[in-house]
Amino acid sequence: MNRNKYLPGIVLFIGLAALSVKLFGNPNFPEHPYKYFFPDGKEHQEASPHTSYPSSQDTIPIEERYGDFLNNPNPNPFDLNDPPIIEHSVDYDPATGQYIISEHIGDDYFRPPTYMTSAEYMDYQAKKQEREYFNSLSGLGPAGSSTGRVDPIAKVDVKNQLIDRLFGGTEVDIRPQGNIDLTFGAEFSNVKNPSFTQRQQRQGGFNFDMAIQMNVQGSIGEKLKLSTNYNTQATFDFDNTMKLDYNTDAFGEDDIIKKIEAGNVSLPLRGTLIQGSQSLFGLKTEMQFGRLRLTAVASQQKSEQEEISLQGGSQVQTFEVFADEYDENRHFFLTQYNRDNYEPALKDLPQIKTLFTIQNIQVWVTDTRNATENIRDIVAIADLGETSRMTNTNPGFQPPAIPAFTDLNGKPLPDNNANPIYSALVQDRRTRTVDRAVNELKAPPFNFQQGRDFEKVSARQLSPTEFTYHPNLGFVSLNVNIQPDQVVGVAFEYSYKDSVYQVGEIAEDIPQNTDTTTQNVLFVKMLKSTTQPVDLPTWDLMMKNVYSIGAFNVSREDFKLDIFYDDPGEGKKRFLPETNLQGIPLLRIFNLDKLNVQNDPQPDGVFDFVEGVTINTRSGRIIFPVLEPFGKSLGSQFATPADSAKFTYSQLYDNTQFVAREFAEFNRFTIEGSYKSSVSSEISLGAFNIPPGSVRVTAGGQNLVEGVDYEVDYNIGRVKILNDAILNAGVPIKVSFEDNTLFGFQTKTMLGLRADYELNKHLTLGGTYLRLFERPYTQKVNIGDDPINNRIFGLDVNYSNDAPWLTNLVDKLPLYSTKEKSTITFSAETAALKPGHSKAINESTAGDKDKGGVVYLDDFEGSVSTIDLRTPFIGSNGWVIASVPQNDEQNNNPMFPESQRRDTTLPGVNRAYLGWFRIDPSLRGQGSDQGNPYTLPIRQQEIFPNFTPTQQFGDTYAQIFDVNYNPGQRGPYNFDVPGGTSFSAGLNSGGGIQ
Structure with a gap:
């Protein structure tokens, strides 16, 4: 047991010892650090290039290279190349006539330089070129391998007989030009808005964008050409173009396929009844079978055909x-008197029955341009100079019972003294001060209401070119756009019989103070206020009988x-x-x-x-x-x-x-x-970026020649007639062109076939078939937007030949001699249109009987806009605090009598607290609220037992809108005393949202 315990340690020790002997026990390891470079111990002698010092431990020996990099390159493919810091150079020395081969690290030699004579260097170059030639025949690259570095921009030679025959050459030429911009980042935000859920408060994500602007011109041989222009930030689709053109016309007459085009193609036709298109995207093919030439196209149409008619140069x-569609906020009567006398004055046209004549007029509008000239602070008074239909309700500022000035019919004339307003303004100097005018007019004795009776603004005086006026009918027409919140004021002088009257103050009569703190205002007649209530007399001053064509x-x-x-x-x-x-x-x-x-x-x-x-x-x-x-x-x-x-x-x-x-x-x-319009040699087409070649001009039914009779600026959409005789002749001129559609929801597809049969060099027969159809997005289409499916057929014949006999015949006329060449040209064409519609809008009955196409006059189902009642946000579609219920005339709602006191703070004395919110679903039933029934998530099956979840996994929970009502807590806008959050309204309290 104990022996086995130390066995792993013994084995590890033996292994380390063997490894040490293997690494450090080499008897051939040199004692001198430069022994490999100078084996004889003589450092001044050059080592032999054939001397090697192999290491018995290396499977693939690494040997030092001797000599220069030209004559003795490193033959070992496993050895690393010289680092980039080592510079190789071959320099010619004219003094010795030799080539110096050197290797440098900065200004120091890495290896001693070597020398070659001119003959040796020429032999080296000859062997190098011979080696590269045989390597190219073997398919090897510059490094002797089959995978060399290839420049993608360089010309590629594909020497193949089949490719040469197909493309008219073997040269591949691709020339890209442009730039690509990449944008990569991240954007995160955390909005602490309590009306949002926590998930909605945190927004963000990665921001990746790529902008490409590329132009590529390419070719294979002389038959195939590629042209493309692509920009991801182009404003319109037609700014990006791509075209692949295969053309064999210049290579022989025996090829059946003459031309193949793909991408942006065109179908020009010579006739006038059937006009082709210049803005197509698809495939076009031209083929020739003997004397018959066929042109076929299948594409999407990107343009609309437009036409403009002129007569004698006038469009x-x-x-x-x-x-x-009357001209709103542009034309105004100066006073109610001018409005009341408008129709009587025009009763006996062309005579205008009035003695009213404007002598001087100034028009002021709210300054929105931050102008520095002709700027004044004005106070526009609605009733200034009026004699009837007053806006203000102050009894002290109504017109007198006996008018101060009257016309021949006894009607009161407008004037500053026609009512007491202007005299009161002049007597009270405080109303003239710019910083006190508003408060003084709101206070007694005026009691005017701002926005209704008067307006105080910084205004700009219009120049004479910015408005026109009728001196007798008394109305002004503005040539500038007036925004709904701008004020329009006027001051004018007029004569009636032998007297001169004035309404408002002329700017020259009231000089402007230079002191900014006490600037004086200008009193003018108000024609339009910041708001336009339809129940006020100023509403009738705006003319509603003027229409712009x-x-x-x-x-x-x-x-x-x-x-x-x-x-x-x-x-x-x-x-x-x-x-x-x-x-x-x-x-x-x-x-x-x-x-x-x-x-x-x-x-x-x-x-x-x-x-x-x-x-x-x-x-x-x-x-x-x-x-x-x-x-x-x-x-x-x-x-x-x-x-x-x-x-x-x-x-x-x-x-x-x-x-x-x-x-x-x-x-x-x-x-x-x-x-x-006025006569002009230039015709504006009302479009821009017109497809080149799509403009056709006819004069009296005769086709004009571009560049001779007219010229076209396709960028700005303008045609200029060069032949003045056409304008002077007064013949009708028609200009037809294609307008690139900027926005379209329906895709138009064009299929076309054109056949030209040349009987001889003078007579040609032609036939045309075109089909244009649309595919709707939905089966429900509105009237006027129904998808078309039209077909058109046409035949034409053209004859052109010289007529020398006609020249001889004209020469026989007395006193007339000509040598000009005479020709006879004859052309005729006919066409038939077969209109139709897409079958996608057809409607079938129960018996599968096709009833034809159906369009909708109005789709009430599609016009439904839903409003989510669960949205608690304040806004146009959100909930807000409800107003206090009001009592009606029958006393059906006496619970809140304080609602009638709208001018005080009493209407909210019984308002209780009512709050509405929606809890984030991720927070429902979390923490201490797990047992609270008011915060638990509710499955939709609990509300709708027959509901079937659409999710495959898990339950579907309802989004609950919560309302919290507390009748004992004070609500918003409740100013009842005493203060605090509670009040004792009891059953009389209430709250609501609307």
Whole structure:
């Protein structure tokens, strides 16, 4: 037993001893450290290159290399190469005519240099090249192995007869250019928001992104070309292009396959009835069988076909405006007087019956540009200068019973002295100070309400180019966009008969103080406040009878406008059916057709083009000569109240534009027409990045030549007519082009086949077949978005030949001689379209009878938006504290009489505590709450016994929304005394959420 205990130690000792003898018992180990390098003990002598000192312990002996690296390279493949710090160099010494072969470490020699004569060096180079040549024939690399280092950018020679025949050469050339940016990181956040669950409070993850911008040009031989441009940060899909082109046209006439293209391809066609496409992505093949040449394409279409028509260089544009699309917050009456006299003044067009003439006007808007010039602090007063329909309710600031100034009809004229407001403002100097104006106007004697009766803002005076005004009708039109929270104020002087009146203060009359602490404000008339209550008189100052048609500098020539009524189920009509106005055109009903072309009071069925009254040609806006064209003005002409309620759109004038659009059943009137833009040789296509070659221009049905008759800037989408004779001829010009679709949900697929048969060099027959179809994402599609499945067939013939006899015939005419070449060109084509739709929207009956395609006018099921009642967050879809229930007129709810005291803190005296929350599922039933039924997790089967869990493993727990109500604890906004958290309201307490 004891012997076996020490046996492992004895064996270990014997093994260590044997290893020591093996390692340190070599009798050939040199005593001198440089004995291997100088075996004779003579350090000055060069060691023989054939002397070796093998080690009997090494399986593969490692020997030192003697001589230079050219004549005596290391033959041992297991030996390591020289480290990079050792520099090898071969230098020519012109003094001795020899080559110096040296190895350096910095400025010191690693080995003694050796020398070669010129003849020896030439012999060395010849043997080296011969060795490399035979290695290349054997498939060996530079190092004598079959796996050498290959530059992926270098040209690769593939000397193969088959590849040479297929690709027209063996040279492979790939030229990439670009960059790749990698972003890798991590982003974590911990938001200590108690309304979030603990799991929602901790958010984060890894952030990995890669940006590639690469352009690759490649080729194999001369037949196959590759071109690609890829950018992961491209704005649109059409910015990334890829094309593989295989072309054999230049190599012979016997090849059947002439061209194969893949990627971004095009299908240009010569005809005018069937136009090809330049923006396709797919496969295109061209083949030739004798005189027949076939072109086939299968691709996805990435563009839409558009067309623009012009007449004499002027572009014809159409417009369609609905009744609810009036120009909002742009046009304002200056006072209620101007609004009330608007329709009477235009009763006898083209004469404007008024003596009201504006002499000077200044317009102010809230400064949102941080401008430094023409900036003033203004106080805009709603009732300044008004004589009727006052906004404020203060009895001391109402107009006098006997007006100070009246017109010829006895109506009071607007003026600063038309009511007591302006005189009171001037007498109280505190209202003029910028830091006290608001408080003084809110306090007695004014008792004005900010936002309703007045506004105090830092405003910018508009320049004369930023607004226009009608001097007689008294309205102003702004050329700048006004935001809903901006204030618009005005000050103006006008003349009536021989007197001049003023409303508001002109900036030059009230100089601005340089002292910043006592700056004075400017009192102006308020046209628009930060809020626009529809029940205030200022709401009516905004004109709702002006519509923009989207044109500028409209000319009267060829301008057309009409009004249509969309009769449900019957289409658009120019009259109102089944009413007493049935035989009257809508233009005449809306007072837009009272004159003829000579402006005589005789309707002619054409829109009355009266500058500044019915149309603003500079901004392209249509103005109705009535205040509420689709409201009271229309309703007053019906014979029965039923017709008035059916056709009028009164909600458009009694509510905001947003609310009025909810009554879509009354929005059935449209303003439609066309106009010509100004004559110009440049035509804007309204698109950018147009596919090159997709623009076609015809003049009078004749195709124009790009580069000769017109030129195209495809980047900005502009066509310039170079031939002035085309513009001067006045012939209709049509420009057709392809617009790359920026956004699309349906995939369009195009299949096409083009055949050209050349009977001879003068006569060619052609045929075309195209099919364009879409595949919808769902079987439910809205009307107008139904997927198409169209087919088009076409035939064409083209003949072109020289006609010298025509030249000879013309030469026989007297006084005429020509030597120009004459040609005869003839072309004819015909096409047929077979429209259809995708079978994916077909609907079948129980008997499998196909009923055809079905589209949805409205999908009420798809418009359902769910609101999770379990969400405790405060917000638009969350719960908030409920208001105190109010009593009704029948005294059905007398429990909370304090709810009527809204101007005090009494409504909340009986409010008890009520809290709502949702516990994180991971915290339910944890710790000391394991036995608490209010915090335990609840399985859905406990609530719905027939519920089947969708999870394969485990139970499905319900997400519980908890409400905690304590009638004895004081709730929020409860200011009852005494203080503390408890109160004794008893059964009269309450709380709620809504």
